Amino acid sequence: MVINDLDAKVAAAAEMILASRRLVVFTGAGISTESGIPDFRGPGGIWTRFDPDDFTIQKFLSSRETRKKQWEILVKGELLSGVKPNRAHHAIAKLGRIGKLDCIITQNVDNLHQKAGNSPEKIFELHGNLQWIRCMDCGERYSVEHIMALLQGGVEVPECEKCHGILKPDAVFFGEMLPPDTLNAATDHSMRCDLFLVVGSSLVVHPAALMPAYAKEAGAKLIIVNIGDTPYDSRADILIEGKAGDVMSKMVEKVEKGP
Numbered sequence: 735m736v737i738n739d740l741d742a743k744v745a746a747a748a749e750m751i752l753a754s755r756r757l758v759v760f761t762g763a764g765i766s767t768e769s770g771i772p773d774f775r776g777p778g779g780i781w782t783r784f785d786p787d788d789f790t791i792q793k794f795l796s797s798r799e800t801r802k803k804q805w806e807i808l809v810k811g812e813l814l815s816g817v818k819p820n821r822a823h824h825a826i827a828k829l830g831r832i833g834k835l836d837c838i839i840t841q842n843v844d845n846l847h848q849k850a851g852n853s854p855e856k857i858f859e860l861h862g863n864l865q866w867i868r869c870m871d872c873g874e875r876y877s878v879e880h881i882m883a884l885l886q887g888g889v890e891v892p893e894c895e896k897c898h899g900i901l902k903p904d905a906v907f908f909g910e911m912l913p914p915d916t917l918n919a920a921t922d923h924s925m926r927c928d929l930f931l932v933v934g935s936s937l938v939v940h941p942a943a944l945m946p947a948y949a950k951e952a953g954a955k956l957i958i959v960n961i962g963d964t965p966y967d968s969r970a971d972i973l974i975e976g977k978a979g980d981v982m983s984k985m986v987e988k989v990e991k992g993p
C-alpha cells in the first residue's frame with residue numbers, strides 16, 4: 735500500500751486497528767525519548783557514546799570499572815525515577831482501555847507502559863525491567879529507589895548489603911539469555927496476531943527483532959512508526975516516519991472516533 739502523506743497513513747493505520755481482532759504493539763527505546771530517556775542507535779543514542787561491547791554480562795561481572803560505568807549510564811538514563819510516560823505511551827494505554835490491544839511486547843526496561851496504565855499481565859518485557867536490582871550471589875532483591883539513593887549519595891558501585899555480592903539490575907545484558915517464559919509468550923502472541931504495530935525501534939537486536947517476522951509469517955499486517963530506517967521497512971503494510979508522540983496520539987484519536 736503506497737500512501738504518501740502522513741495524515742492519510744495515520745488514518746489508514748487507524749482503520750487497520752479498528753478492523754483488527756488481535757493487535758500486538760511492539761515498542762523500543764524510540765517511544766521513550768520524548769520522556770527524556772536516550773535511545774541507543776538514534777542520533778546521540780547511548781551506543782553512539784559508549785561501546786556496547788563494554789556492557790556484556792561477562793564484562794559487567796569481571797570488571798568493577800565496567801560496573802561503575804554501567805551504573806553511571808543507568809543513573810543518567812533509565813533509572814531516572816522521575817521519568818514519566820509520554821503521549822505515545824498514553825495512546826497505547828487508551829487502546830488497552832477500549833479493548834483493542836492483545837498485548838504489548840517491549841524491549842524497554844523503563845516501566846513506562848505500566849506507569850501509563852497498561853495492565854502488567856499484558857506487557858511482555860523481553861529485556862527485563864529496571865525496577866528491581868538483584869544480588870548475583872544470594873538473590874537478595876532491592877528496589878530501584880533504594881539503590882538510586884545510594885548512587886546519588888556517592889556510592890559508585892553498590893554491593894549487596896547481605897553478602898557483599900555483585901548487584902545487577904533486573905535488565906537483560908548483552909550475552910545474557912532473555913527470560914524464557916516472556917520470550918515464549920511474546921513469540922506466541924506475535925504468531926497469533928492479525929496486526930503488528932512497531933513504535934520506536936530500529937529492529938536490529940535479536941531475538942526481539944524476530945517478532946515482526948513471526949507476525950508477517952502468520953499473515954498479520956505490519957505497521958511501523960519510527961524515525962529512521964529499519965530492516966523491515968520493505969515488508970511494512972504502512973510505514974510512518976514520524977515522532978511517536980504525535981503519530982500515536984493522532985492514530986488513537988481516530989480509532990476512538992470509530993469508522
Ligand code: APR
Nearest residue numbers: 762763764767773774775776841934935936961962977978
Ligand atoms: N519517535 C519515533 N522514533 C524515534 C523517536 C521518536 N520520538 N526517538 C527515537 N526514535 C527512533 C530512533 O531513530 C531509532 O530508529 O527509535 C529507534 C530506536 O532504536 P534503538 O535506539 O536501536 O532502540 P531499540 O530498537 O529499542 O534497541 C533494542 O538494543 O541496546 C539494546 O537492550 C537494548 O532494548 C534495546 C535493544
Ligand code: ZN
Nearest residue numbers: 869872894897
Ligand atoms: Zn547477596
